Amino acid sequence: MGNKELVVSALENGTVLDHIPAENVYKALNILNLKGIENQITIGINLASKAHGKKGIIKIENKFFENDELNKLALLAPDATVNVIRNFKVVEKKKIDMPEEIIGVARCMNPKCVTNHQPIKTRFTVKAKGKEVSLLCHFCEKISDTKGIF
Amino acid sequence: MSRKSLISIRDFSKEEILHVLETAKEFEQNREQNFLEGKVIASLFFEPSTRTRLSFETAINRLGAKVIGFSDASNTSQSKGETLKDTIKMVNNYVDMIVMRHPLEGSSRYASEVADVPVVNAGDGANQHPSQTLLDLYSIIQTQGTLEGLTINMVGDLKYGRTTHSLLQAMSHFNPRFIFTAPEELKMPKEYKEFLDAKGIEYIETTSLDEYLNDCDILYMTRVQQERFTDPMEYERVKDVYRLEASMLGNVKDNMKILHPLPRVTEIDQDVDDTKYAYYFKQAENGLYVRMAIISYLLGYR
Numbered sequence: 460m461g462n463k464e465l466v467v468s469a470l471e472n473g474t475v476l477d478h479i480p481a482e483n484v485y486k487a488l489n490i491l492n493l494k495g496i497e498n499q500i501t502i503g504i505n506l507a508s509k510a511h512g513k514k515g516i517i518k519i520e521n522k523f524f525e526n527d528e529l530n531k532l533a534l535l536a537p538d539a540t541v542n543v544i545r546n547f548k549v550v551e552k553k554k555i556d557m558p559e560e561i562i563g564v565a566r567c568m569n570p571k572c573v574t575n576h577q578p579i580k581t582r583f584t585v586k587a588k589g590k591e592v593s594l595l596c597h598f599c600e601k602i603s604d605t606k607g608i609f
Numbered sequence: 610m611s612r613k614s615l616i617s618i619r620d621f622s623k624e625e626i627l628h629v630l631e632t633a634k635e636f637e638q639n640r641e642q643n644f645l646e647g648k649v650i651a652s653l654f655f656e657p658s659t660r661t662r663l664s665f666e667t668a669i670n671r672l673g674a675k676v677i678g679f680s681d682a683s684n685t686s687q688s689k690g691e692t693l694k695d696t697i698k699m700v701n702n703y704v705d706m707i708v709m710r711h712p713l714e715g716s717s718r719y720a721s722e723v724a725d726v727p728v729v730n731a732g733d734g735a736n737q738h739p740s741q742t743l744l745d746l747y748s749i750i751q752t753q754g755t756l757e758g759l760t761i762n763m764v765g766d767l768k769y770g771r772t773t774h775s776l777l778q779a780m781s782h783f784n785p786r787f788i789f790t791a792p793e794e795l796k797m798p799k800e801y802k803e804f805l806d807a808k809g810i811e812y813i814e815t816t817s818l819d820e821y822l823n824d825c826d827i828l829y830m831t832r833v834q835q836e837r838f839t840d841p842m843e844y845e846r847v848k849d850v851y852r853l854e855a856s857m858l859g860n861v862k863d864n865m866k867i868l869h870p871l872p873r874v875t876e877i878d879q880d881v882d883d884t885k886y887a888y889y890f891k892q893a894e895n896g897l898y899v900r901m902a903i904i905s906y907l908l909g910y911r
Contacts, residue, residue: 571735
């Protein structure tokens with residue numbers, strides 16, 4: 460407990476997103492709309508992790524997410540854990556769920572998809588097969604993979 | 610009034626498909642129908658098409674309704690930069706139904722969500738063309754007497770050819786077996802093979818037209834469509850890959866029929882036209898009855 464407590468204890472109030480694949484940390488900032496916000500954010504990349512080799516971690520001060528928002532993270536980091544911190548203590552620890560549908564986040568990989576030419580919010584059905592996640596476009600019915608569109 | 614649209618063949622259940630085919634048969638026996646008198650239907654062709662547009666507009670006229678619309682987007686406000694949403698919203702106020710073709714994939718689905726009236730997709734890029742699929746099914750049932758348990762050999766551009774994708778989805782209700790004849794560059798995309806796997810439907814892939822020619826009930830030929838290619842070199846490599854000639858039909862099944870969504874170029878030789886296996890011209894005629902049936906079903910009549 461001690462070591463882990465140290466890593467997260469720097470936050471007084473906020474959220475710690477742990478066990479993000481190291482290579483997806485920047486993409487995770489994007490998908491959670493954290494770019495450009497005023498809150499203090501600490502990012503760790505290539506931290507040692509027993510379970511995953513190298514991992515990434517994101518700590519955001521004074522930010523608490525709705526489950527819907529967090530579930531989008533599952534596309535990039537299915538094993539991520541979320542620690543909600545209040546008054547320097549982890550008050551809640553949760554796993555995230557793969558969302559069934561994502562709206563307005565990713566761009567469709569199909570260059571001829573109407574969403575790439577008209578002002579339309581993208582909409583995908585998430586299809587998870589084991590660890591592999593693909594997205595079926597509601598409009599053009601083509602499959603995009605998560606590597607290609609984030 | 611019903612508010613159902615036909616965008617993808619997956620929007621219709623097996624029962625709805627069979628219902629539309631049954632109604633089409635009725636219209637083939639009597640094409641003088643007038644029960645849509647007083648209705649106005651928009652025919653919006655943002656991309657040129659002869660066959661599909663004339664067939665839809667004839668169907669509308671034969672049902673007694675009137676047509677408004679355009680056959681080329683360059684004369685419309687789209688060329689001034691109007692969004693698709695605004696065009697559809699505007700037309701929606703005038704008509705009882707919208708028939709549309711558009712080069713962008715997913716455009717018809719989007720239009721159906723913007724409009725209050727039913728939308729019929731008359732082709733959205735390389736994606737879906739459900740009225741073509743229904744007329745294909747109509748031609749299959751007409752020649753084979755059933756849709757159940759048939760072997761369908763799809764030939765040509767299975768990568769970009771939307772008609773093969775929609776036909777595959779529609780036939781999946783009827784316990785089929787598929788043969789996919791295509792060059793490496795134009796093979797059936799992964800998502801459709803996964804769809805068949807999930808449904809437990811058998812399929813074989815080959816690059817040779819001869820290999821399974823004698824083994825199918827329906828030979829579904831397609832054109833390699835230049836307009837779908839982003840790479841002109843790729844098109845040059847594959848454009849003349851298959852050519853069906855009458856001399857190749859010596860040992861085919863007696864009930865075998867050749868379908869083709871048309872227009873054909875070189876993939877079916879003219880000498881095939883006079884064989885008893887050729888059915889593509891009758892298939893094109895069937896489009897009229899099937900489109901009459903689609904329109905009357907979506908407007909809540911038959």
